[in-house]
Amino acid sequence: MSKKFWYSLVAALVLSAIVLTSCGGGAAGKNQVEVFSWWTGGGEAAGLEAMIKIFQAEYPDIEFINATVAGGAGTNARAVLATRLQSGEPPDSWQGHAGQELIGTYVADGQIEPLNDLYEAEGWLAVMPETLIPLISADGNIYSVPVNIHRANVLWYNPAILEANGVAVPTTMDEWFAAMDTLQAAGVTPLAMGEQWTQMHLMETVLLGSLGADAYNGLWDGTTDWGSAEVTAALDNFAKVLTYTNSDAASLSWQDAAQLVVNGDAAFNVMGDWAEGYFRELGKAPMTDYGWAPVPGSVGVFQFLSDSFTLAVGAPHPEGATAWLKIAGSKAGQEAFNPVKGSICARTDCDPALFGEYLQSAMADWGSNVVVGSLAHGVVANDSWKSEIDTALGLFMAGPDVATFQAALVAACASSGPCQ
Amino acid sequence: MFKDKDRYLSIILISPSILAVLIFVYGFIGWSVRVSLSNWKGLSPDYSWAGFKNYLELFSDPRFHVDVRNTLIFTGVFVIGSILLGFFMAVMLDQGLKGEGFFRSLFLFPMAISYIVTGVIWRWLMNPAEGSRMSGFNLLFTSLNLDFLVNKWHTTPTWGMAAIALAAIWQMSGYTMALYLAGLRSIPHELREAAQIDGANEIQIYRHIILPMLAPVTLSALIILGHMSLKVFDLIIAVAGKQLPLDVPAIYMWQTTFDGLFYGRGAAISILLLISVAVLIIPYIRYTLKTEAQQ
Numbered sequence: 001m002s003k004k005f006w007y008s009l010v011a012a013l014v015l016s017a018i019v020l021t022s023c024g025g026g027a028a029g030k031n032q033v034e035v036f037s038w039w040t041g042g043g044e045a046a047g048l049e050a051m052i053k054i055f056q057a058e059y060p061d062i063e064f065i066n067a068t069v070a071g072g073a074g075t076n077a078r079a080v081l082a083t084r085l086q087s088g089e090p091p092d093s094w095q096g097h098a099g100q101e102l103i104g105t106y107v108a109d110g111q112i113e114p115l116n117d118l119y120e121a122e123g124w125l126a127v128m129p130e131t132l133i134p135l136i137s138a139d140g141n142i143y144s145v146p147v148n149i150h151r152a153n154v155l156w157y158n159p160a161i162l163e164a165n166g167v168a169v170p171t172t173m174d175e176w177f178a179a180m181d182t183l184q185a186a187g188v189t190p191l192a193m194g195e196q197w198t199q200m201h202l203m204e205t206v207l208l209g210s211l212g213a214d215a216y217n218g219l220w221d222g223t224t225d226w227g228s229a230e231v232t233a234a235l236d237n238f239a240k241v242l243t244y245t246n247s248d249a250a251s252l253s254w255q256d257a258a259q260l261v262v263n264g265d266a267a268f269n270v271m272g273d274w275a276e277g278y279f280r281e282l283g284k285a286p287m288t289d290y291g292w293a294p295v296p297g298s299v300g301v302f303q304f305l306s307d308s309f310t311l312a313v314g315a316p317h318p319e320g321a322t323a324w325l326k327i328a329g330s331k332a333g334q335e336a337f338n339p340v341k342g343s344i345c346a347r348t349d350c351d352p353a354l355f356g357e358y359l360q361s362a363m364a365d366w367g368s369n370v371v372v373g374s375l376a377h378g379v380v381a382n383d384s385w386k387s388e389i390d391t392a393l394g395l396f397m398a399g400p401d402v403a404t405f406q407a408a409l410v411a412a413c414a415s416s417g418p419c420q
Numbered sequence: 421m422f423k424d425k426d427r428y429l430s431i432i433l434i435s436p437s438i439l440a441v442l443i444f445v446y447g448f449i450g451w452s453v454r455v456s457l458s459n460w461k462g463l464s465p466d467y468s469w470a471g472f473k474n475y476l477e478l479f480s481d482p483r484f485h486v487d488v489r490n491t492l493i494f495t496g497v498f499v500i501g502s503i504l505l506g507f508f509m510a511v512m513l514d515q516g517l518k519g520e521g522f523f524r525s526l527f528l529f530p531m532a533i534s535y536i537v538t539g540v541i542w543r544w545l546m547n548p549a550e551g552s553r554m555s556g557f558n559l560l561f562t563s564l565n566l567d568f569l570v571n572k573w574h575t576t577p578t579w580g581m582a583a584i585a586l587a588a589i590w591q592m593s594g595y596t597m598a599l600y601l602a603g604l605r606s607i608p609h610e611l612r613e614a615a616q617i618d619g620a621n622e623i624q625i626y627r628h629i630i631l632p633m634l635a636p637v638t639l640s641a642l643i644i645l646g647h648m649s650l651k652v653f654d655l656i657i658a659v660a661g662k663q664l665p666l667d668v669p670a671i672y673m674w675q676t677t678f679d680g681l682f683y684g685r686g687a688a689i690s691i692l693l694l695i696s697v698a699v700l701i702i703p704y705i706r707y708t709l710k711t712e713a714q715q
Contacts, residue, residue: 075678075679078678078679079674079678082463082678082681085463086463086464086465105462105463105681106463108462108463109462109463109464110464111463195661195663196661196662196663196664247548247550247572247575248547248548248549248550248572248575250548250574250575250660250663250665251543251547251548251549251574251575251660265552265553383679383680383681384461384462384680384681384682386679386680387675387676387679387680387681387682388680390679391483391664393664394483394663394664394665394667395482395483395486395664397664397665398486398577398664398665
């Protein structure tokens with residue numbers, strides 16, 4: 001036999017070994033639970049670890065498999081999840097933004113089990129806000145267990161800059177424009193903004209601030225006409241807000257943009273309240289280095305988003321998954337997770353003493369305000385609709401023309417939303 | 421030519437790879453074509469027949485127009501830039517200077533880096549921030565009093581894509597240099613000497629002898645760089661993330677499929693990408709096979 005033959009044989013064997021190993025799957029053990037999330041860094045990962053510790057103390061026999069996929073605020077993880085679901089290998093439980101992101105995609109496809117029995121057995125209906133339940137339900141069935149609540153419509157500001165320029169914290173759109181005119185004239189960047197998804201975040205808060213809670217909710221259930229004059233006015237406001245932003249927005253992450261405020265390079269930033277955790281990480285003090293208020297025009301409205309966990313249809317370990325969901329919805333679990341992650345409990349009975357100054361004010365608002373959902377974070381629109389809005393927004397940012405933008409939004413609602 | 425035993429053995433040995441290629445390449449191309457002709461939108465497969473609806477929608481989709489324009493800009497700047505710079509470096513190295521091996525490796529090294537790493541480095545270098553937050557190239561230009569060079573790099577409207585191509589040129593011009601250097605070394609020295617005896621100057625030698633003899637190298641470089649630039653994805657994601665002004669078909673395909681669940685549309689984009697690469701590659705492969713057969 002020649003040398004060539006042996007080389008070829010080895011090559012063929014190696015190739016078939018690779019093919020075989022890539023086809024084999026892991027054997028399913030009995031006492032396990034695989035929980036899929038995109039919580040891989042910072043306070044999120046630490047919060048998850050704290051919750052896992054409580055789980056392991058409560059259920060020492062169940063092995064916890066922490067399946068995380070990093071990157072892109074969950075977009076990478078969701079691509080992996082879609083592939084697993086299509087090949088019939090669901091994780092036992094996965095993280096998803098409460099609302100249409102779960103309902104429009106996974107419930108519509110029959111991938112998640114209803115959890116009404118669990119809610120009743122654990123008495124969660126009594127301790128979770130009434131306004132939350134319809135948003136995580138479809139046809140009367142509850143589909144996920146929310147672990148935390150974040151607020152989207154927060155205007156962060158630099159108190160020193162506002163004071164130096166004699167500007168009061170604005171509460172209406174007109175006051176905000178006047179304040180930003182003053183700041184711009186003084187040579188201060190009025191509003192810090194980052195990459196494209198933070199632009200969508202800004203847009204949804206300006207829509208809310210301009211339209212008010214009822215008309216804003218109507219956008220998502222089809223009762224507010226996207227082509228109407230009030231939406232035109234709201235989009236005009238958004239176009240005007242954009243004129244006050246920094247020129248390098250496209251190259252900044254949300255952290256970069258938020259940091260401009262606490263470093264004194266910009267006066268305002270609109271970002272969800274996870275920014276507060278970031279400010280603390282930077283060693284900044286509340287009310288001296290940064291202040292907060294609802295986005296102008298949305299005083300008394302709480303625009304929320306929530307991370308929640310599901311029970312997969314055909315979960316390999318349904319008992320383990322149920323045990324995990326019990327921890328995720330429990331007072332102990334949420335009190336372990338939220339102070340670390342920098343969010344408030346979905347339950348209303350958490351101990352305020354565990355939380356910082358900002359979060360205590362958010363807890364008070366959560367109990368008293370009108371609640372609406374966030375677009376950029378999956379509460380109000382399904383994935384297809386959101387992605388069409390994102391494309392329309394991106395085209396608008398490249399060449400500001402409100403009429404074309406509005407026409408694209410009308411088309412997006414007709415093709416993927418409730419406006420048939 | 422073959423003994424019977426040899427023939428059977430060779431068929432057995434290559435059959436796993438033939439099978440793998442048939443299934444995992446051509447099988448999935450066929451499946452993508454089928455999906456691109458369906459109405460599939462959402463998580464669960466829907467193979468209902470849509471004809472060419474997805475393709476027609478793409479042709480009138482303003483985002484896809486942006487993608488095509490960006491791809492053309494990127495390809496033009498990247499391919500021309502890499503070839504010019506690569507050729508220049510090869511000619512310099514061919515002059516027989518000291519430490520040629522060192523410079524050769526130096527210019528070739530960027531190719532060994534992944535596009536993601538290149539993208540992260542260039543994201544910092546091309547930072548468009550102004551004033552006190554200025555950094556990277558802009559800061560360098562300012563401190564050298566070359567303020568007119570300060571610009572917005574990849575955030576420049578319409579032409580931002582050309583800045584991304586700069587990073588790609590940095591990465592691939594060394595590879596183009598290696599191609600040209602091999603080409604230059606394969607030109608017999610007698611030809612140059614003969615031309616010199618006939619009274620040709622250096623420029624005439626390059627114009628009439630060296631450049632024509634390097635034409636096949638240029639064609640190879642054009643094809644290799646061209647098909648890479650049509651598929652560019654990771655470099656842009658690393659420099660700019662998912663932002664529409666720097667959108668290309670590969671990013672649109674990924675976003676619309678996995679973020680928006682428009683599987684039919686995503687498959688249609690992937691097939692259009694495949695066709696555009698094939699238009700470039702197939703004539704080249706035929707040409708190469710023909711010349712090899714002639715030899």
